[in-house]
Amino acid sequence: MGMIRIDSLTKRFERRAVLDELTLAIDAGDRIALIGSNGAGKTTLFRCLLGHYRYTGEVGFGDAGAKRRDMDFLSRVAFVPQLPPPLRMPVGELISFAAKGAGADRDRMQDIADKIGIDLNEIRNRPFYRLSGGQKQKVLVTVALAREADLFIFDEPAANLDPAARAVFIDLLAARKDASMLIASHRLEEVAPLVNRVIELDRGKVVLDDSVVDRLKAGHFRDCRIGISEPHPTFAAALSDWGFADEGGVLFAGRVPAGDTLRFLGLLSRYASLIDRLSLETGET
Structure with missing residues:
Protein backbone atom coordinates (compact mmCIF):
# COMPACT_ATOMS: atom_id res chain seq x y z
CA MET A 1 0.00 0.00 0.00
CA GLY A 2 1.34 3.40 -0.95
CA MET A 3 0.78 6.63 0.87
CA ILE A 4 -2.71 7.96 1.56
CA ARG A 5 -2.87 11.73 1.12
CA ILE A 6 -5.76 13.63 2.70
CA ASP A 7 -6.02 17.33 1.95
CA SER A 8 -8.67 19.68 3.36
CA LEU A 9 -11.13 16.83 3.86
CA THR A 10 -14.47 18.24 5.00
CA LYS A 11 -17.66 16.36 5.76
CA ARG A 12 -20.80 18.07 7.03
CA PHE A 13 -23.99 16.67 8.49
CA GLU A 14 -26.80 19.22 8.56
CA ARG A 15 -24.34 22.13 8.35
CA ARG A 16 -22.16 20.81 11.16
CA ALA A 17 -18.60 20.05 10.07
CA VAL A 18 -17.71 16.63 11.52
CA LEU A 19 -14.44 16.76 9.54
CA ASP A 20 -13.15 20.31 9.18
CA GLU A 21 -10.52 20.71 6.42
CA LEU A 22 -8.58 17.78 7.82
CA THR A 23 -5.14 17.29 6.26
CA LEU A 24 -3.08 14.18 6.88
CA ALA A 25 -0.56 11.85 5.23
CA ILE A 26 -0.42 8.14 6.03
CA ASP A 27 2.66 6.23 4.92
CA ALA A 28 2.95 2.56 4.01
CA GLY A 29 3.78 0.65 7.17
CA ASP A 30 2.20 3.17 9.53
CA ARG A 31 0.35 1.66 12.46
CA ILE A 32 -1.78 4.45 13.82
CA ALA A 33 -3.85 4.71 16.98
CA LEU A 34 -6.62 7.21 16.22
CA ILE A 35 -7.94 8.72 19.44
CA GLY A 36 -10.43 11.41 20.38
CA SER A 37 -13.72 11.83 22.19
CA ASN A 38 -17.04 10.66 20.76
CA GLY A 39 -17.96 12.94 17.87
CA ALA A 40 -14.36 13.89 17.13
CA GLY A 41 -14.65 12.52 13.58
CA LYS A 42 -12.89 9.15 13.77
CA THR A 43 -15.65 7.01 12.28
CA THR A 44 -16.49 9.66 9.69
CA LEU A 45 -12.85 9.72 8.55
CA PHE A 46 -12.92 5.95 8.09
CA ARG A 47 -16.17 6.12 6.14
CA CYS A 48 -14.75 8.79 3.83
CA LEU A 49 -11.62 6.72 3.18
CA LEU A 50 -13.79 3.71 2.36
CA GLY A 51 -15.94 5.70 -0.08
CA HIS A 52 -19.12 5.46 1.99
CA TYR A 53 -19.64 9.24 2.15
CA ARG A 54 -19.43 12.14 -0.23
CA TYR A 55 -17.09 14.89 0.96
CA THR A 56 -15.21 17.96 -0.15
CA GLY A 57 -11.44 18.11 -0.25
CA GLU A 58 -9.11 15.49 -1.68
CA VAL A 59 -8.18 11.93 -0.83
CA GLY A 60 -5.51 10.18 -2.90
CA PHE A 61 -4.40 6.56 -2.66
CA GLY A 62 -0.84 5.98 -3.82
CA ASP A 63 -0.65 6.93 -7.46
CA ALA A 64 -4.42 7.16 -7.87
CA GLY A 65 -5.94 10.52 -8.64
CA ALA A 66 -7.28 12.54 -5.74
CA LYS A 67 -11.00 12.36 -4.94
CA ARG A 68 -11.19 9.06 -6.82
CA ARG A 69 -12.74 5.96 -5.28
CA ASP A 70 -9.94 3.55 -6.12
CA MET A 71 -11.46 0.06 -6.23
CA ASP A 72 -8.09 -1.68 -6.40
CA PHE A 73 -7.04 0.07 -3.20
CA LEU A 74 -10.34 -0.68 -1.46
CA SER A 75 -10.07 -4.37 -2.37
CA ARG A 76 -6.94 -4.53 -0.19
CA VAL A 77 -8.55 -2.88 2.85
CA ALA A 78 -10.06 -4.94 5.67
CA PHE A 79 -12.56 -2.99 7.78
CA VAL A 80 -14.23 -3.86 11.08
CA PRO A 81 -16.89 -1.27 12.05
CA GLN A 82 -17.80 -0.21 15.56
CA LEU A 83 -21.42 -1.24 15.00
CA PRO A 84 -21.81 -4.59 13.19
CA PRO A 85 -24.11 -4.41 10.15
CA PRO A 86 -27.59 -6.02 10.50
CA LEU A 87 -26.86 -8.82 8.03
CA ARG A 88 -29.66 -11.37 7.70
CA MET A 89 -27.56 -14.01 5.95
CA PRO A 90 -26.49 -17.10 7.93
CA VAL A 91 -22.95 -17.08 9.30
CA GLY A 92 -21.96 -19.95 6.98
CA GLU A 93 -23.04 -17.90 3.97
CA LEU A 94 -21.10 -14.90 5.26
CA ILE A 95 -17.98 -17.04 5.64
CA SER A 96 -18.39 -18.38 2.08
CA PHE A 97 -18.86 -14.85 0.75
CA ALA A 98 -15.73 -13.70 2.61
CA ALA A 99 -13.73 -16.55 1.07
CA LYS A 100 -14.99 -16.11 -2.49
CA GLY A 101 -15.60 -12.38 -2.66
CA ALA A 102 -13.05 -10.89 -0.26
CA GLY A 103 -10.22 -13.39 -0.52
CA ALA A 104 -10.34 -14.56 3.10
CA ASP A 105 -8.52 -17.86 3.55
CA ARG A 106 -10.85 -20.56 4.92
CA ASP A 107 -8.16 -22.38 6.89
CA ARG A 108 -6.94 -19.13 8.38
CA MET A 109 -10.50 -18.17 9.33
CA GLN A 110 -10.91 -21.45 11.16
CA ASP A 111 -7.59 -21.01 12.96
CA ILE A 112 -8.36 -17.42 14.01
CA ALA A 113 -11.87 -18.37 15.13
CA ASP A 114 -10.48 -21.16 17.31
CA LYS A 115 -7.98 -18.80 18.91
CA ILE A 116 -10.45 -15.98 19.53
CA GLY A 117 -13.09 -18.31 20.93
CA ILE A 118 -15.90 -18.65 18.40
CA ASP A 119 -17.16 -22.00 17.02
CA LEU A 120 -18.04 -21.29 13.40
CA ASN A 121 -19.63 -24.70 12.89
CA GLU A 122 -21.95 -24.21 15.85
CA ILE A 123 -23.29 -20.89 14.56
CA ARG A 124 -23.03 -21.43 10.80
CA ASN A 125 -26.83 -21.75 10.31
CA ARG A 126 -27.73 -18.78 12.53
CA PRO A 127 -28.49 -15.40 10.91
CA PHE A 128 -25.65 -13.02 11.63
CA TYR A 129 -27.95 -10.37 13.09
CA ARG A 130 -29.19 -12.82 15.74
CA LEU A 131 -25.73 -13.35 17.24
CA SER A 132 -24.71 -11.62 20.45
CA GLY A 133 -22.58 -8.48 20.21
CA GLY A 134 -19.46 -10.38 21.17
CA GLN A 135 -20.13 -13.16 18.66
CA LYS A 136 -20.67 -10.64 15.86
CA GLN A 137 -17.41 -8.90 16.67
CA LYS A 138 -15.50 -12.18 16.76
CA VAL A 139 -16.87 -13.21 13.34
CA LEU A 140 -16.01 -9.84 11.77
CA VAL A 141 -12.50 -9.86 13.26
CA THR A 142 -12.01 -13.44 12.06
CA VAL A 143 -12.96 -12.52 8.49
CA ALA A 144 -10.83 -9.37 8.47
CA LEU A 145 -7.67 -10.98 9.82
CA ALA A 146 -7.97 -13.91 7.39
CA ARG A 147 -7.60 -11.56 4.42
CA GLU A 148 -4.35 -10.65 2.66
CA ALA A 149 -5.01 -6.98 3.32
CA ASP A 150 -2.51 -4.14 2.97
CA LEU A 151 -4.48 -1.91 5.35
CA PHE A 152 -6.60 -2.80 8.36
CA ILE A 153 -9.13 -0.24 9.57
CA PHE A 154 -10.63 -1.06 12.96
CA ASP A 155 -13.22 1.12 14.66
CA GLU A 156 -13.25 0.22 18.39
CA PRO A 157 -12.56 -3.40 17.41
CA ALA A 158 -12.31 -4.84 20.92
CA ALA A 159 -15.29 -3.02 22.45
CA ASN A 160 -17.54 -6.12 22.51
CA LEU A 161 -14.85 -8.73 23.13
CA ASP A 162 -14.37 -10.52 26.43
CA PRO A 163 -10.95 -9.99 28.10
CA ALA A 164 -9.51 -13.30 26.86
CA ALA A 165 -10.59 -12.67 23.27
CA ARG A 166 -9.33 -9.08 23.50
CA ALA A 167 -5.84 -10.27 24.46
CA VAL A 168 -5.80 -12.82 21.62
CA PHE A 169 -6.98 -10.17 19.16
CA ILE A 170 -4.14 -7.83 20.12
CA ASP A 171 -1.63 -10.67 19.70
CA LEU A 172 -3.06 -11.58 16.29
CA LEU A 173 -2.80 -7.97 15.15
CA ALA A 174 0.78 -7.75 16.38
CA ALA A 175 1.64 -10.77 14.25
CA ARG A 176 0.49 -9.00 11.06
CA LYS A 177 3.72 -7.14 10.48
CA ASP A 178 3.05 -6.95 6.74
CA ALA A 179 0.13 -4.51 6.95
CA SER A 180 -0.59 -0.89 7.79
CA MET A 181 -3.25 -0.18 10.42
CA LEU A 182 -5.68 2.54 11.45
CA ILE A 183 -7.18 1.70 14.84
CA ALA A 184 -9.72 3.90 16.60
CA SER A 185 -9.78 3.01 20.27
CA HIS A 186 -10.67 4.53 23.63
CA ARG A 187 -8.07 2.20 25.16
CA LEU A 188 -4.74 3.65 24.06
CA GLU A 189 -2.91 1.44 26.55
CA GLU A 190 -4.41 -1.61 24.84
CA VAL A 191 -3.25 -0.78 21.31
CA ALA A 192 0.05 0.80 22.42
CA PRO A 193 2.00 -2.41 21.70
CA LEU A 194 0.89 -2.23 18.07
CA VAL A 195 1.43 1.35 16.96
CA ASN A 196 4.24 3.64 15.89
CA ARG A 197 2.07 6.74 15.66
CA VAL A 198 -0.74 8.34 17.67
CA ILE A 199 -3.15 10.81 16.05
CA GLU A 200 -5.78 12.67 18.06
CA LEU A 201 -8.82 14.27 16.47
CA ASP A 202 -10.91 17.00 18.06
CA ARG A 203 -13.90 18.57 16.31
CA GLY A 204 -12.77 17.17 12.99
CA LYS A 205 -9.19 18.44 13.11
CA VAL A 206 -5.85 16.83 13.93
CA VAL A 207 -4.68 18.21 17.29
CA LEU A 208 -1.89 15.68 17.93
CA ASP A 209 0.28 13.66 15.56
CA ASP A 210 3.01 11.91 17.52
CA SER A 211 5.33 9.70 15.48
CA VAL A 212 7.18 7.60 18.04
CA VAL A 213 9.75 6.25 15.59
CA ASP A 214 10.73 9.73 14.39
CA ARG A 215 10.85 11.19 17.90
Whole structure:
Protein backbone atom coordinates (compact mmCIF):
# COMPACT_ATOMS: atom_id res chain seq x y z
CA MET A 1 0.00 0.00 0.00
CA GLY A 2 1.34 3.40 -0.95
CA MET A 3 0.78 6.63 0.87
CA ILE A 4 -2.71 7.96 1.56
CA ARG A 5 -2.87 11.73 1.12
CA ILE A 6 -5.76 13.63 2.70
CA ASP A 7 -6.02 17.33 1.95
CA SER A 8 -8.67 19.68 3.36
CA LEU A 9 -11.13 16.83 3.86
CA THR A 10 -14.47 18.24 5.00
CA LYS A 11 -17.66 16.36 5.76
CA ARG A 12 -20.80 18.07 7.03
CA PHE A 13 -23.99 16.67 8.49
CA GLU A 14 -26.80 19.22 8.56
CA ARG A 15 -24.34 22.13 8.35
CA ARG A 16 -22.16 20.81 11.16
CA ALA A 17 -18.60 20.05 10.07
CA VAL A 18 -17.71 16.63 11.52
CA LEU A 19 -14.44 16.76 9.54
CA ASP A 20 -13.15 20.31 9.18
CA GLU A 21 -10.52 20.71 6.42
CA LEU A 22 -8.58 17.78 7.82
CA THR A 23 -5.14 17.29 6.26
CA LEU A 24 -3.08 14.18 6.88
CA ALA A 25 -0.56 11.85 5.23
CA ILE A 26 -0.42 8.14 6.03
CA ASP A 27 2.66 6.23 4.92
CA ALA A 28 2.95 2.56 4.01
CA GLY A 29 3.78 0.65 7.17
CA ASP A 30 2.20 3.17 9.53
CA ARG A 31 0.35 1.66 12.46
CA ILE A 32 -1.78 4.45 13.82
CA ALA A 33 -3.85 4.71 16.98
CA LEU A 34 -6.62 7.21 16.22
CA ILE A 35 -7.94 8.72 19.44
CA GLY A 36 -10.43 11.41 20.38
CA SER A 37 -13.72 11.83 22.19
CA ASN A 38 -17.04 10.66 20.76
CA GLY A 39 -17.96 12.94 17.87
CA ALA A 40 -14.36 13.89 17.13
CA GLY A 41 -14.65 12.52 13.58
CA LYS A 42 -12.89 9.15 13.77
CA THR A 43 -15.65 7.01 12.28
CA THR A 44 -16.49 9.66 9.69
CA LEU A 45 -12.85 9.72 8.55
CA PHE A 46 -12.92 5.95 8.09
CA ARG A 47 -16.17 6.12 6.14
CA CYS A 48 -14.75 8.79 3.83
CA LEU A 49 -11.62 6.72 3.18
CA LEU A 50 -13.79 3.71 2.36
CA GLY A 51 -15.94 5.70 -0.08
CA HIS A 52 -19.12 5.46 1.99
CA TYR A 53 -19.64 9.24 2.15
CA ARG A 54 -19.43 12.14 -0.23
CA TYR A 55 -17.09 14.89 0.96
CA THR A 56 -15.21 17.96 -0.15
CA GLY A 57 -11.44 18.11 -0.25
CA GLU A 58 -9.11 15.49 -1.68
CA VAL A 59 -8.18 11.93 -0.83
CA GLY A 60 -5.51 10.18 -2.90
CA PHE A 61 -4.40 6.56 -2.66
CA GLY A 62 -0.84 5.98 -3.82
CA ASP A 63 -0.65 6.93 -7.46
CA ALA A 64 -4.42 7.16 -7.87
CA GLY A 65 -5.94 10.52 -8.64
CA ALA A 66 -7.28 12.54 -5.74
CA LYS A 67 -11.00 12.36 -4.94
CA ARG A 68 -11.19 9.06 -6.82
CA ARG A 69 -12.74 5.96 -5.28
CA ASP A 70 -9.94 3.55 -6.12
CA MET A 71 -11.46 0.06 -6.23
CA ASP A 72 -8.09 -1.68 -6.40
CA PHE A 73 -7.04 0.07 -3.20
CA LEU A 74 -10.34 -0.68 -1.46
CA SER A 75 -10.07 -4.37 -2.37
CA ARG A 76 -6.94 -4.53 -0.19
CA VAL A 77 -8.55 -2.88 2.85
CA ALA A 78 -10.06 -4.94 5.67
CA PHE A 79 -12.56 -2.99 7.78
CA VAL A 80 -14.23 -3.86 11.08
CA PRO A 81 -16.89 -1.27 12.05
CA GLN A 82 -17.80 -0.21 15.56
CA LEU A 83 -21.42 -1.24 15.00
CA PRO A 84 -21.81 -4.59 13.19
CA PRO A 85 -24.11 -4.41 10.15
CA PRO A 86 -27.59 -6.02 10.50
CA LEU A 87 -26.86 -8.82 8.03
CA ARG A 88 -29.66 -11.37 7.70
CA MET A 89 -27.56 -14.01 5.95
CA PRO A 90 -26.49 -17.10 7.93
CA VAL A 91 -22.95 -17.08 9.30
CA GLY A 92 -21.96 -19.95 6.98
CA GLU A 93 -23.04 -17.90 3.97
CA LEU A 94 -21.10 -14.90 5.26
CA ILE A 95 -17.98 -17.04 5.64
CA SER A 96 -18.39 -18.38 2.08
CA PHE A 97 -18.86 -14.85 0.75
CA ALA A 98 -15.73 -13.70 2.61
CA ALA A 99 -13.73 -16.55 1.07
CA LYS A 100 -14.99 -16.11 -2.49
CA GLY A 101 -15.60 -12.38 -2.66
CA ALA A 102 -13.05 -10.89 -0.26
CA GLY A 103 -10.22 -13.39 -0.52
CA ALA A 104 -10.34 -14.56 3.10
CA ASP A 105 -8.52 -17.86 3.55
CA ARG A 106 -10.85 -20.56 4.92
CA ASP A 107 -8.16 -22.38 6.89
CA ARG A 108 -6.94 -19.13 8.38
CA MET A 109 -10.50 -18.17 9.33
CA GLN A 110 -10.91 -21.45 11.16
CA ASP A 111 -7.59 -21.01 12.96
CA ILE A 112 -8.36 -17.42 14.01
CA ALA A 113 -11.87 -18.37 15.13
CA ASP A 114 -10.48 -21.16 17.31
CA LYS A 115 -7.98 -18.80 18.91
CA ILE A 116 -10.45 -15.98 19.53
CA GLY A 117 -13.09 -18.31 20.93
CA ILE A 118 -15.90 -18.65 18.40
CA ASP A 119 -17.16 -22.00 17.02
CA LEU A 120 -18.04 -21.29 13.40
CA ASN A 121 -19.63 -24.70 12.89
CA GLU A 122 -21.95 -24.21 15.85
CA ILE A 123 -23.29 -20.89 14.56
CA ARG A 124 -23.03 -21.43 10.80
CA ASN A 125 -26.83 -21.75 10.31
CA ARG A 126 -27.73 -18.78 12.53
CA PRO A 127 -28.49 -15.40 10.91
CA PHE A 128 -25.65 -13.02 11.63
CA TYR A 129 -27.95 -10.37 13.09
CA ARG A 130 -29.19 -12.82 15.74
CA LEU A 131 -25.73 -13.35 17.24
CA SER A 132 -24.71 -11.62 20.45
CA GLY A 133 -22.58 -8.48 20.21
CA GLY A 134 -19.46 -10.38 21.17
CA GLN A 135 -20.13 -13.16 18.66
CA LYS A 136 -20.67 -10.64 15.86
CA GLN A 137 -17.41 -8.90 16.67
CA LYS A 138 -15.50 -12.18 16.76
CA VAL A 139 -16.87 -13.21 13.34
CA LEU A 140 -16.01 -9.84 11.77
CA VAL A 141 -12.50 -9.86 13.26
CA THR A 142 -12.01 -13.44 12.06
CA VAL A 143 -12.96 -12.52 8.49
CA ALA A 144 -10.83 -9.37 8.47
CA LEU A 145 -7.67 -10.98 9.82
CA ALA A 146 -7.97 -13.91 7.39
CA ARG A 147 -7.60 -11.56 4.42
CA GLU A 148 -4.35 -10.65 2.66
CA ALA A 149 -5.01 -6.98 3.32
CA ASP A 150 -2.51 -4.14 2.97
CA LEU A 151 -4.48 -1.91 5.35
CA PHE A 152 -6.60 -2.80 8.36
CA ILE A 153 -9.13 -0.24 9.57
CA PHE A 154 -10.63 -1.06 12.96
CA ASP A 155 -13.22 1.12 14.66
CA GLU A 156 -13.25 0.22 18.39
CA PRO A 157 -12.56 -3.40 17.41
CA ALA A 158 -12.31 -4.84 20.92
CA ALA A 159 -15.29 -3.02 22.45
CA ASN A 160 -17.54 -6.12 22.51
CA LEU A 161 -14.85 -8.73 23.13
CA ASP A 162 -14.37 -10.52 26.43
CA PRO A 163 -10.95 -9.99 28.10
CA ALA A 164 -9.51 -13.30 26.86
CA ALA A 165 -10.59 -12.67 23.27
CA ARG A 166 -9.33 -9.08 23.50
CA ALA A 167 -5.84 -10.27 24.46
CA VAL A 168 -5.80 -12.82 21.62
CA PHE A 169 -6.98 -10.17 19.16
CA ILE A 170 -4.14 -7.83 20.12
CA ASP A 171 -1.63 -10.67 19.70
CA LEU A 172 -3.06 -11.58 16.29
CA LEU A 173 -2.80 -7.97 15.15
CA ALA A 174 0.78 -7.75 16.38
CA ALA A 175 1.64 -10.77 14.25
CA ARG A 176 0.49 -9.00 11.06
CA LYS A 177 3.72 -7.14 10.48
CA ASP A 178 3.05 -6.95 6.74
CA ALA A 179 0.13 -4.51 6.95
CA SER A 180 -0.59 -0.89 7.79
CA MET A 181 -3.25 -0.18 10.42
CA LEU A 182 -5.68 2.54 11.45
CA ILE A 183 -7.18 1.70 14.84
CA ALA A 184 -9.72 3.90 16.60
CA SER A 185 -9.78 3.01 20.27
CA HIS A 186 -10.67 4.53 23.63
CA ARG A 187 -8.07 2.20 25.16
CA LEU A 188 -4.74 3.65 24.06
CA GLU A 189 -2.91 1.44 26.55
CA GLU A 190 -4.41 -1.61 24.84
CA VAL A 191 -3.25 -0.78 21.31
CA ALA A 192 0.05 0.80 22.42
CA PRO A 193 2.00 -2.41 21.70
CA LEU A 194 0.89 -2.23 18.07
CA VAL A 195 1.43 1.35 16.96
CA ASN A 196 4.24 3.64 15.89
CA ARG A 197 2.07 6.74 15.66
CA VAL A 198 -0.74 8.34 17.67
CA ILE A 199 -3.15 10.81 16.05
CA GLU A 200 -5.78 12.67 18.06
CA LEU A 201 -8.82 14.27 16.47
CA ASP A 202 -10.91 17.00 18.06
CA ARG A 203 -13.90 18.57 16.31
CA GLY A 204 -12.77 17.17 12.99
CA LYS A 205 -9.19 18.44 13.11
CA VAL A 206 -5.85 16.83 13.93
CA VAL A 207 -4.68 18.21 17.29
CA LEU A 208 -1.89 15.68 17.93
CA ASP A 209 0.28 13.66 15.56
CA ASP A 210 3.01 11.91 17.52
CA SER A 211 5.33 9.70 15.48
CA VAL A 212 7.18 7.60 18.04
CA VAL A 213 9.75 6.25 15.59
CA ASP A 214 10.73 9.73 14.39
CA ARG A 215 10.85 11.19 17.90
CA LEU A 216 12.80 8.39 19.52
CA LYS A 217 15.93 7.73 17.52
CA ALA A 218 17.62 4.37 17.15
CA GLY A 219 20.24 3.84 19.84
CA HIS A 220 18.22 5.60 22.54
CA PHE A 221 16.79 3.65 25.43
CA ARG A 222 15.02 4.13 28.74
CA ASP A 223 16.40 2.84 32.03
CA CYS A 224 13.48 1.31 33.85
CA ARG A 225 12.92 0.17 37.43
CA ILE A 226 9.66 -1.44 38.52
CA GLY A 227 8.40 -2.40 41.96
CA ILE A 228 5.34 -4.58 42.50
CA SER A 229 3.28 -5.18 45.62
CA GLU A 230 3.80 -8.95 45.70
CA PRO A 231 5.63 -11.63 43.70
CA HIS A 232 3.92 -12.52 40.42
CA PRO A 233 5.58 -15.25 38.31
CA THR A 234 3.71 -14.39 35.08
CA PHE A 235 4.71 -10.74 35.30
CA ALA A 236 8.29 -11.72 36.13
CA ALA A 237 8.38 -13.98 33.07
CA ALA A 238 7.05 -11.19 30.85
CA LEU A 239 9.77 -8.82 32.08
CA SER A 240 12.37 -11.52 31.62
CA ASP A 241 11.45 -11.61 27.92
CA TRP A 242 12.46 -7.93 27.82
CA GLY A 243 15.80 -8.73 29.45
CA PHE A 244 14.94 -7.37 32.90
CA ALA A 245 16.84 -8.51 35.96
CA ASP A 246 14.80 -9.91 38.85
CA GLU A 247 15.97 -8.30 42.10
CA GLY A 248 14.15 -10.34 44.70
CA GLY A 249 10.80 -11.10 43.09
CA VAL A 250 9.25 -7.68 43.61
CA LEU A 251 11.89 -5.38 42.09
CA PHE A 252 12.99 -5.43 38.45
CA ALA A 253 15.50 -3.40 36.46
CA GLY A 254 16.19 -3.23 32.76
CA ARG A 255 16.47 -1.17 29.60
CA VAL A 256 13.69 -0.51 27.10
CA PRO A 257 14.52 0.61 23.53
CA ALA A 258 13.01 4.08 23.21
CA GLY A 259 11.13 3.17 20.06
CA ASP A 260 9.40 0.33 21.94
CA THR A 261 8.19 2.51 24.83
CA LEU A 262 4.51 2.39 23.85
CA ARG A 263 4.63 -1.37 23.37
CA PHE A 264 6.30 -1.80 26.76
CA LEU A 265 3.76 0.44 28.51
CA GLY A 266 1.03 -1.61 26.89
CA LEU A 267 2.48 -4.68 28.59
CA LEU A 268 2.65 -2.91 31.95
CA SER A 269 -0.97 -1.78 31.66
CA ARG A 270 -2.08 -5.41 31.94
CA TYR A 271 -0.53 -5.53 35.42
CA ALA A 272 -1.36 -2.00 36.60
CA SER A 273 -2.93 -3.19 39.86
CA LEU A 274 0.35 -4.86 40.85
CA ILE A 275 2.73 -1.98 40.15
CA ASP A 276 3.47 0.45 42.99
CA ARG A 277 6.77 1.91 41.73
CA LEU A 278 7.83 2.76 38.20
CA SER A 279 10.62 4.91 36.78
CA LEU A 280 11.64 5.46 33.16
CA GLU A 281 14.70 7.58 32.43
CA THR A 282 16.03 8.36 28.96
CA GLY A 283 19.64 7.53 28.07
CA GLU A 284 21.87 6.72 25.11
CA THR A 285 23.98 3.73 24.16
